[in-house]
Amino acid sequence: MASEGAVFHSNPVSSPASMPSNPLLDQLPSYQSLLYRRKPSAGGSGRERRTSTSRQRMGSSSSGRWAGISAETRSPDPTPQRPARELPVNMKEKRLLAREQQLKQNKDLSSWERFHLRRLRSWRRFKDESHEVLLTLQLWRKDIHTIEGKFGTGILSYFSFLRFLVLLNFVMFVLIFGFITLPVVISSYGFGNGTSSYTDVSDCTTYPSSSRQGLVLFHQYIIDLLSGTGFLEETYLFYGYYRVSTVHFTKFMYNVPLAYLLVTIGYLLLSLLWIVKRSVEGFKQNLVQDQDRFQSFCNKIFAGWDFCITDESAARLKQSSLQYELKTDLEEERIKQKIAERTLAEKGRIYLLRLVLNLFVLGVLAGCFYAIYRATIYSQEQATLIKPKNFILDLLVEYLPSIVITLANFVTPLIFDMIIQFEDYTPAFEIRFTLMRCVFVRLASIGVLLFSLWSQITACVEPCPCGYNHKLYPCWESRVGQEMYKLMIFDFIIIAAVTILVEFPRKLIVMHCPCALTMWWGQQEFAIPKNVLEIVYGQTICWIGAFYCPLLPAISTIKYFIIFYIKKVSLMQNCRPSTRPFRASSSNFFFLAVLLIGLAMACVPVGVSIAQINSSKACGPFVNYTTSWEVVPNTIDQLPPSLRSFFHGVGSEAFAVPFFVVVCMVLFYFIALAGAHKRVVNQLRDQLIMEGRDKRFLIQKLYQAQKESWMSPQHRSGSGISQPLGSGQLSGVFLEQHTGANMTHA
Numbered sequence: 001m002a003s004e005g006a007v008f009h010s011n012p013v014s015s016p017a018s019m020p021s022n023p024l025l026d027q028l029p030s031y032q033s034l035l036y037r038r039k040p041s042a043g044g045s046g047r048e049r050r051t052s053t054s055r056q057r058m059g060s061s062s063s064g065r066w067a068g069i070s071a072e073t074r075s076p077d078p079t080p081q082r083p084a085r086e087l088p089v090n091m092k093e094k095r096l097l098a099r100e101q102q103l104k105q106n107k108d109l110s111s112w113e114r115f116h117l118r119r120l121r122s123w124r125r126f127k128d129e130s131h132e133v134l135l136t137l138q139l140w141r142k143d144i145h146t147i148e149g150k151f152g153t154g155i156l157s158y159f160s161f162l163r164f165l166v167l168l169n170f171v172m173f174v175l176i177f178g179f180i181t182l183p184v185v186i187s188s189y190g191f192g193n194g195t196s197s198y199t200d201v202s203d204c205t206t207y208p209s210s211s212r213q214g215l216v217l218f219h220q221y222i223i224d225l226l227s228g229t230g231f232l233e234e235t236y237l238f239y240g241y242y243r244v245s246t247v248h249f250t251k252f253m254y255n256v257p258l259a260y261l262l263v264t265i266g267y268l269l270l271s272l273l274w275i276v277k278r279s280v281e282g283f284k285q286n287l288v289q290d291q292d293r294f295q296s297f298c299n300k301i302f303a304g305w306d307f308c309i310t311d312e313s314a315a316r317l318k319q320s321s322l323q324y325e326l327k328t329d330l331e332e333e334r335i336k337q338k339i340a341e342r343t344l345a346e347k348g349r350i351y352l353l354r355l356v357l358n359l360f361v362l363g364v365l366a367g368c369f370y371a372i373y374r375a376t377i378y379s380q381e382q383a384t385l386i387k388p389k390n391f392i393l394d395l396l397v398e399y400l401p402s403i404v405i406t407l408a409n410f411v412t413p414l415i416f417d418m419i420i421q422f423e424d425y426t427p428a429f430e431i432r433f434t435l436m437r438c439v440f441v442r443l444a445s446i447g448v449l450l451f452s453l454w455s456q457i458t459a460c461v462e463p464c465p466c467g468y469n470h471k472l473y474p475c476w477e478s479r480v481g482q483e484m485y486k487l488m489i490f491d492f493i494i495i496a497a498v499t500i501l502v503e504f505p506r507k508l509i510v511m512h513c514p515c516a517l518t519m520w521w522g523q524q525e526f527a528i529p530k531n532v533l534e535i536v537y538g539q540t541i542c543w544i545g546a547f548y549c550p551l552l553p554a555i556s557t558i559k560y561f562i563i564f565y566i567k568k569v570s571l572m573q574n575c576r577p578s579t580r581p582f583r584a585s586s587s588n589f590f591f592l593a594v595l596l597i598g599l600a601m602a603c604v605p606v607g608v609s610i611a612q613i614n615s616s617k618a619c620g621p622f623v624n625y626t627t628s629w630e631v632v633p634n635t636i637d638q639l640p641p642s643l644r645s646f647f648h649g650v651g652s653e654a655f656a657v658p659f660f661v662v663v664c665m666v667l668f669y670f671i672a673l674a675g676a677h678k679r680v681v682n683q684l685r686d687q688l689i690m691e692g693r694d695k696r697f698l699i700q701k702l703y704q705a706q707k708e709s710w711m712s713p714q715h716r717s718g719s720g721i722s723q724p725l726g727s728g729q730l731s732g733v734f735l736e737q738h739t740g741a742n743m744t745h746a
Contacts, residue, residue: 139163143568150311151526155571158528159564161591165539166560168274172267172546172553179263180550181236183254187247204466207474207618209234226489227398228482228549237485239548240478240619257621257631264547264606271543271599279592300325332426354423364415365441368408369448375404376452380472401452401483402490405445409537412441413530435529439594442537443601446487446544450605453480458613467614467626475619477548480609484545484552491538492559499566503574526575531567532591535560536598543602547609 087094109117135141140163148156224230228238235241247254304322309315342350379400396403416437420430457476460469473479503524510518542556611629615622622628636647649655 139166140564143564147568147571149309151309151571154306154528155526157591158531159568161532162535162560162564162567164278165535166557166564168271169539169542169553169557169560171270172542173551173557175263175267175270176546176550176553179259180242180256183247183256183259184242184244185236187244204470204617205623207240223394223398226395226486228485229398233478233482237549237551238478238481239550240475240616242550242621243619243623245621245624255631255635257625257628258635260621261610261628261631264610267546267553268543268599268603268606272596275592275595275599279589279596297326297329300329335424335426350424357419357423361416361419361437364412365444368412368441369444372401372404372408372445372448373452376401376449377456380453380456399486399490401449402487405449405487406490406494408445409438409442413438431529435533435590435594438529438533439536439597442533443540443598446537446540447601447605449483449487450480450544453483454609454613466617468616470617473616475616476613477609477616477620481545481548481552484541485549485555487541488538488545488552488555488559491534491541492563495534495563496566499570499574503570507574523576524570524574526571529590532594535563536591536594539595540598540602543599544605547606 087097089097140159144156144159144163147159220230224232232238233240242256242260244256246256300322304325306318309318379397382397413434416434420434423430425433453476457468457473457479460466460471468476506524510523538556538559542552545552609628611627614626615628617623622631625631625634636644639647
């Protein structure tokens, strides 16, 4: 064992320059890889390169296991330098060590420094206690913890996302109500002198009342309530009722059109910043998980369990989910290997098949969008006709665009699920690609609806004095707001109806009719992506409709508040978690990424209507302006000369071009910085891989040395019975020390 023991030991007095080559350490994969990388570099003999490599190995930051006793001579007591929370001791000893460390630090500090340190600790303690108090006031805290305990963090992320949307919509409502609705209400009750928006009288300013006259049947009130017409159109719910231009208070004058426009821009920017802030952490975790492929199986086996689960059935489901995840990873690796082994003819066949299937998908999308367009045109034409109709038929005509959009959102995912099976993608890419197709259908359907409305609004026979079709749409903003209102109400009705009329009866059938068909059908799965797409679709409607229906965020807040309890009851009573697992970190990032797409989609129609389409001359706060954006330059022209010149300078080309150049330089800098960080991360990942290979190599060598030592005749004669090494014997192989000139520590 002397020759073998020399492999694992070091001479503390020998310098790295005089250190000889060690046969075992020279066989390490990391050392061989380093030699291979240095072969093309010139300079130095093999002996010098080996010596410099030994120096690097001795002096690296992660070389504690190489330096051994030499490291101990440099820092004889490294334990106090580590924070107490990182020490492998119990909490009582950690507190004692932390107190001792604080006392040692305080001895070397002055009185002012000690006072400053106490103040920092008090402030940190106050922040922690305040954070705990705020957590107790958090909305649905107990309910979400219950869901987390029974179903894990994947489904928890959906309900946390729903809570975030409730808070976001409530903040939007507070902004709109505080800066737009409240000043107009105050002026109407005489607390401020309100100035009407009408400045001239013409055909464009006529806005006939939509209230029903004479004897009104009860079902007509229901139609008005569900469609936003009739009595509901002449309330603060819609754009057309905000007819005040300025509100004169005692000491200042409140510009309602400017406030209306700035609040719209403000809640869109607030939504953007809030979403980006929440998505940063999820993006980091998702990036690490996506790129750290070599540790995928280890992470799932050793760190994949969700310790928040307390329910037995949920634990069994989590086991099957982990098993499914491992199978999916293995299947993905098999498909990647199959893709790498494809011939040119097979690649051509696959690409041709994908091209044909994507053309079919485009045909399906075109059919859906054309159906939405025709339904919107027909609904708008029928709304202008005044003739008695049946109650059900009236309601169907009002909700025809919403019904067609909902049918398209229901049918197209089924078609996409069938088509994706023939496109031969990896399982992970199949899920993402199908979800992105569904996102596109849901959000593009809203865009087609708005395009259909605007094609009717802007279609007027020349000459067009009002700039839009005033005869059919005297207040086109309120009409668009009514369509968004109907989409919001119908979406809520569909979610509630599916839960009550589909999921609950399905559970009863599965529980009380145990036949082969019902067992195959099974309980309804709580599909996280599908439910997320539903609420993102509703939130996109809210962002678009808040400009035309200012109180729509309040309706959206109430809607999501009720949906939380509907989904909670459905999850607890009717549904089971999906067999396809959804990790919490990747879920949060996916939810917020889809929400960002919805926000970007919502900004386009709102921006077009503000900047391009002529505002209504018969209603709303912008009747004195050609477009809604015109209020901004008019307000700037009324400012003092210094401020006016400042804003004109900011909007000029002399400022825009240098600003654009500076922004490009900053972007290039961050792109270069991101590239450098990526290279460092790749190097650290390669180093981590090499360290794993080194450990495996050393374990194999240790096992060989152990086997040879137990198979030796001297050991057999001394012990008589061959037994495996215990923990003390195993550690003795590493802890045995020899002094000599030709010994190296491993």
